[in-house]
Amino acid sequence: MSKSRPAPSASAASLQDGLVVASHGRHCVVEVLGGDRVICHPRGKKLTVVVGDRVRWQPSQDEGTIEQIVPRRNLFFRQDEIRTKSFAANLDQVLILVAAEPEFSEHQLARALIAAEAEHIEPIIVLNKADLGDQFLHGWSRLEPYRAMGYAVLPLAAKPGVIPSEVSGAPNMTGDGLSALTERLHGRTTLILGPSGAGKSTLINRLIPGATAQTQEISQALNSGKHTTTTTSWYWMDEARSTALIDSPGFQEFGLRQIDPMQLAAYMPDIRPHVPECRFYNCTHMHEPGCGVIAALNDNSQPEKIAAARYRIYTTLFEELKAGLAWGG
Numbered sequence: 001m002s003k004s005r006p007a008p009s010a011s012a013a014s015l016q017d018g019l020v021v022a023s024h025g026r027h028c029v030v031e032v033l034g035g036d037r038v039i040c041h042p043r044g045k046k047l048t049v050v051v052g053d054r055v056r057w058q059p060s061q062d063e064g065t066i067e068q069i070v071p072r073r074n075l076f077f078r079q080d081e082i083r084t085k086s087f088a089a090n091l092d093q094v095l096i097l098v099a100a101e102p103e104f105s106e107h108q109l110a111r112a113l114i115a116a117e118a119e120h121i122e123p124i125i126v127l128n129k130a131d132l133g134d135q136f137l138h139g140w141s142r143l144e145p146y147r148a149m150g151y152a153v154l155p156l157a158a159k160p161g162v163i164p165s166e167v168s169g170a171p172n173m174t175g176d177g178l179s180a181l182t183e184r185l186h187g188r189t190t191l192i193l194g195p196s197g198a199g200k201s202t203l204i205n206r207l208i209p210g211a212t213a214q215t216q217e218i219s220q221a222l223n224s225g226k227h228t229t230t231t232t233s234w235y236w237m238d239e240a241r242s243t244a245l246i247d248s249p250g251f252q253e254f255g256l257r258q259i260d261p262m263q264l265a266a267y268m269p270d271i272r273p274h275v276p277e278c279r280f281y282n283c284t285h286m287h288e289p290g291c292g293v294i295a296a297l298n299d300n301s302q303p304e305k306i307a308a309a310r311y312r313i314y315t316t317l318f319e320e321l322k323a324g325l326a327w328g329g
């Protein structure tokens with residue numbers, strides 16, 4: 001690492017464009033147009049780069065200094081009482097991978113979806129382990145409200161060979177579901193998230209053979225040789241570098257403190273359409289008379305009836321976010 005970094009006034013012309021493809025603490029890996037990668041350090045403590053950032057950086061010997069972050073299109077992050085954790089920036093979509101087994105938490109899924117909605121990032125839900133028969137069908141039916149509210153929900157058998165290619169394991173599934181998923185990823189930048197055991201590593205290695213080994217190499221470079229799997233990593237899926245996957249840990253404990261409780265309904269596509277039906281403009285949909293959301297929950301004749309489990313998620317999150325405000329969080 002060079003100790004004599006150029007002054008911040010280094011002429012803009014000498015700055016190079018790059019893409020942040022991995023980050024760990026104050027170190028990150030920047031990729032330049034031709035594909036070469038350089039370890040960089042952001043200048044100053046205020047500059048916090050995340051994977052997916054487009055940056056302008058200054059080479060110094062064999063490393064570099066990041067001088068500027070190009071304004072972000074979006075930033076996918078979670079926030080709890082203590083800290084904000086950014087997953088990645090400039091995303092086209094977020095793929096939430098859950099599985100038939102271990103049984104997924106709908107609450108956790110809902111949180112990730114709300115975080116994506118709040119940043120205007122399109123989510124895709126993938127239910128893995130389509131070979132698990134009834135267990136899979138049970139998971140698939142739990143996702144029915146999510147299909148009804150317009151989210152793409154795709155079935156998948158990520159593990160090679162568990163479903164013979166001519167057999168469909170799930171409703172509307174062709175083969176193991178991998179090619180339908182690949183089509184959705186094509187030409188876009190997708191962050192992949194999922195609880196432990198859902199099959200994230202299996203899927204990534206299927207889409208990008210050798211990905212795990214590549215990650216270990218990068219995290220070792222960033223973390224001075226220590227083995228770590230906590231790095232967020234960017235992978236190109238194609239030679240042309242137009243389709244990208246970002247693997248990020250940290251799906252558990254998905255804090256949403258950044259969300260204003262009064263905005264929560266706007267980020268839940270099954271609740272949102274009923275908000276204009278509320279009698280009071282500042283309705284919290286918790287107990288008010290004339291609430292359109294509560295009416296849609298109870299009215300069995302409504303085609304757009306809100307699922308009871310979804311309303312429970314709303315009320316739990318609303319209370320949590322309101323309590324967060326009360327604590328000054």
Ligand SMILES: Nc1nc2c(ncn2[C@@H]2O[C@H](COP(=O)(O)OP(=O)(O)OP(=O)(O)O)[C@@H](O)[C@H]2O)c(=O)[nH]1
Nearest residue numbers: 129130157158159162195196197198199200201202
């Ligand atoms: N039956 C079945 N098992 C699968 C499938 N995909 C993955 N698995 C298995 O599920 C287990 C978890 O898969 P991983 O890819 O390690 O899961 P992960 O999400 O990366 O989990 P962590 O490493 O804990 O983050 C492994 O035993 C896989 O072989 C599938 O389509 N069907």
Ligand SMILES: [Zn+2]
Nearest residue numbers: 278283285291
């Ligand atoms: Zn209401």
